[in-house]
Amino acid sequence: MVNDTESPGNKAGYHHGNLRDHLIAATRSLVEADGSEHFKVADACRGAGVSTAAPYRHFSDRQALLDAVAIAGFNDLRDEARAAGKPHEQGSAKAVSAIGKAYVVFAIREPNLFRLMFGHNRVTPNQLVVASDTKTIIDAKVIANSSDIVCPRMGAGRECYEVLLEQLVITLQRDVIDEDVLKAAFPLWTFVHGLSFLAIDGKLAVHQLPIDIMQQIDWASERLMP
Amino acid sequence: MVNDTESPGNKAGYHHGNLRDHLIAATRSLVEADGSEHFKVADACRGAGVSTAAPYRHFSDRQALLDAVAIAGFNDLRDEARAAGKPHEQGSAKAVSAIGKAYVVFAIREPNLFRLMFGHNRVTPNQLVVASDTKTIIDAKVIANSSDIVCPRMGAGRECYEVLLEQLVITLQRDVIDEDVLKAAFPLWTFVHGLSFLAIDGKLAVHQLPIDIMQQIDWASERLMP
DNA sequence: TGTACATCAGTGAACGCGCGTTCACTGATGTAC
DNA sequence: TGTACATCAGTGAACGCGCGTTCACTGATGTAC
Numbered sequence: 001m002v003n004d005t006e007s008p009g010n011k012a013g014y015h016h017g018n019l020r021d022h023l024i025a026a027t028r029s030l031v032e033a034d035g036s037e038h039f040k041v042a043d044a045c046r047g048a049g050v051s052t053a054a055p056y057r058h059f060s061d062r063q064a065l066l067d068a069v070a071i072a073g074f075n076d077l078r079d080e081a082r083a084a085g086k087p088h089e090q091g092s093a094k095a096v097s098a099i100g101k102a103y104v105v106f107a108i109r110e111p112n113l114f115r116l117m118f119g120h121n122r123v124t125p126n127q128l129v130v131a132s133d134t135k136t137i138i139d140a141k142v143i144a145n146s147s148d149i150v151c152p153r154m155g156a157g158r159e160c161y162e163v164l165l166e167q168l169v170i171t172l173q174r175d176v177i178d179e180d181v182l183k184a185a186f187p188l189w190t191f192v193h194g195l196s197f198l199a200i201d202g203k204l205a206v207h208q209l210p211i212d213i214m215q216q217i218d219w220a221s222e223r224l225m226p
Numbered sequence: 227m228v229n230d231t232e233s234p235g236n237k238a239g240y241h242h243g244n245l246r247d248h249l250i251a252a253t254r255s256l257v258e259a260d261g262s263e264h265f266k267v268a269d270a271c272r273g274a275g276v277s278t279a280a281p282y283r284h285f286s287d288r289q290a291l292l293d294a295v296a297i298a299g300f301n302d303l304r305d306e307a308r309a310a311g312k313p314h315e316q317g318s319a320k321a322v323s324a325i326g327k328a329y330v331v332f333a334i335r336e337p338n339l340f341r342l343m344f345g346h347n348r349v350t351p352n353q354l355v356v357a358s359d360t361k362t363i364i365d366a367k368v369i370a371n372s373s374d375i376v377c378p379r380m381g382a383g384r385e386c387y388e389v390l391l392e393q394l395v396i397t398l399q400r401d402v403i404d405e406d407v408l409k410a411a412f413p414l415w416t417f418v419h420g421l422s423f424l425a426i427d428g429k430l431a432v433h434q435l436p437i438d439i440m441q442q443i444d445w446a447s448e449r450l451m452p
Numbered sequence: 453t454g455t456a457c458a459t460c461a462g463t464g465a466a467c468g469c470g471c472g473t474t475c476a477c478t479g480a481t482g483t484a485c
Numbered sequence: 486t487g488t489a490c491a492t493c494a495g496t497g498a499a500c501g502c503g504c505g506t507t508c509a510c511t512g513a514t515g516t517a518c
Contacts, residue, residue: 015479015480015481015493015494015495016494016495019494019495035346037263040470040471040472041471041472041473042470042471042472050494050495050496051495051496051497052471052472052473052496052497053473053474053475053495053496053497053498054494054495054496056472056473056474057493057494057495058494061472061473062471062472062473115346118423118427119345119346119427120261120341120345120426120427121427150432154432157432158432158433161433179436182433182435182436182437183435183436183437186435186437186442187417187442187445187446189420189424190417190420190421190424190442190446191413191416191417191420191446192420193420193423193424194415194416194417194418194419194420194421194423195416195420197344197419197420197423198415198416198419200346201344201345201346201347206376206380206383206384207384207387207408209408209409209412210405210408210409211408211409211412216412216413216416219413220413220416220417220450223449223450224446224449224450241460241461241462241512241513241514242461242462245461245462266503266504266505267504267505267506268503268504268505276461276462276463277462277463277464277465278463278464278504278505278506279462279463279464279465279506279507279508280461280462280463282505282506282507283460283461283462284461287505287506288504288505288506
């Protein structure tokens with residue numbers, strides 16, 4: 001149960017060797033199984049085979065553990081999205097659609113992880129590394145100025161988004177991410193984001209909608225490309 | 227504090243008179259202030275000026291109280307969406323866009339209520355009135371067959387959606403909501419749904435996106451109409 | 453018109469229990485000499 | 486090569502407290518006669 005992975009040179013025993021990663025893995029699977037709101041630190045401990053106090057050597061609190069899982073999710077999604085876009089003509093609607101599909105497929109495959117990543121998360125003050133030049137927007141709760149980066153979690157989310165932005169840089173023949181690129185990408189993100197939540201929240205099921213999700217993404221990508 | 231509203235013929239005193247509605251109102255404002263996940267029954271009691279046991283005369287449990295608030299929200303949204311659509315040519319992109327704007331405006335005005343209404347809600351078995359012919363979809367958790375109606379909360383949600391469906395019945399010159407109507411409405415819903423969550427979850431702020439939300443809805447409605 | 457009685461919406465207090473977190477500790481590991 | 490010592494990842498137990506819910510009750514209201 002202990003050290004069942006490739007972690008280097010540990011006999012089973014008092015020192016776990018790679019507890020941080022094991023806790024993240026255990027937490028990820030518990031989150032996925034039951035939703036992050038029902039996640040219990042003690043369960044992750046059981047999963048990793050350690051006492052309930054052990055995580056506090058590696059994470060300041062429960063939220064920090066969940067943040068680490070969210071970041072792992074963002075990294076996976078970024079890689080999957082990039083891989084999905086690669087085979088297609090760069091900057092084309094097909095490439096954008098493929099990236100969108102990766103997003104929605106990820107959501108459907110790991111809905112509770114997806115919710116943790118993209119759902120409502122109040123940014124706690126101590127997560128903000130630099131927030132001097134913040135401004136309040138919309139609900140006056142989430143505040144940030146993304147150029148001065150803020151927190152690792154947000155950085156990981158931004159990296160995901162940039163997979164899409166990179167395509168539109170090509171589509172629009174720019175050499176950097178400028179305002180036009182941001183504007184063009186936004187409705188595409190909006191669509192797959194909405195589709196993901198409608199799908200995983202069961203709205204297609206509840207309303208018995210005769211929808212082919214992947215086909216929707218192709219269709220909408222065509223229409224929403226600049 | 228007691229009976230400060232139009233409830234009929236109560237002197238202040240032991241019997242509240244209209245506690246059910248007062249609790250719903252108190253809960254709604256607490257949910258909006260702090261998010262439904264942080265809502266405490268005791269706070270609603272304080273708001274209504276009754277003991278912490280009183281709600282259980284009117285609601286089976288905390289969730290039932292939240293469901294009542296969600297239903298009230300759905301009814302408001304339905305009315306607002308219908309009113310927004312009315313001034314425009316029925317079945318036009320303008321009417322559809324106006325309904326979409328009502329949706330997003332509602333979300334931005336009462337984000338926490340919106341999350342309660344449209345966020346992830348596991349359907350508990352005792353909410354399902356008729357569920358004999360259910361089938362499992364996507365995440366194998368949310369199950370329902372919407373034609374046999376299921377629960378008041380879902381019914382209220384459906385009524386909201388039908389404001390949009392009614393427009394597309396006209397657009398497509400049908401006389402009932404058929405499969406084509408459902409298919410045509412879906413991407414429109416998807417877009418405003420995604421836009422609502424991106425907005426209220428602060429993603430526009432975090433990524434400093436130069437987006438005019440209302441303009442987005444006009445633009446996308448044009449492009450996504452059948 | 454007054455009295456008896458059923459009904460039920462409220463009260464006040466406490467239960468219960470889940471669970472995040474802390475605390476003083478112990479065992480393992482690596483390194484200086 | 487062996488010993489002393491610093492370091493720190495883990496343990497086990499318990500704390501603490503928030504909060505939903507229950508229980509036996511009491512006060513108000515309406516109705517039958």
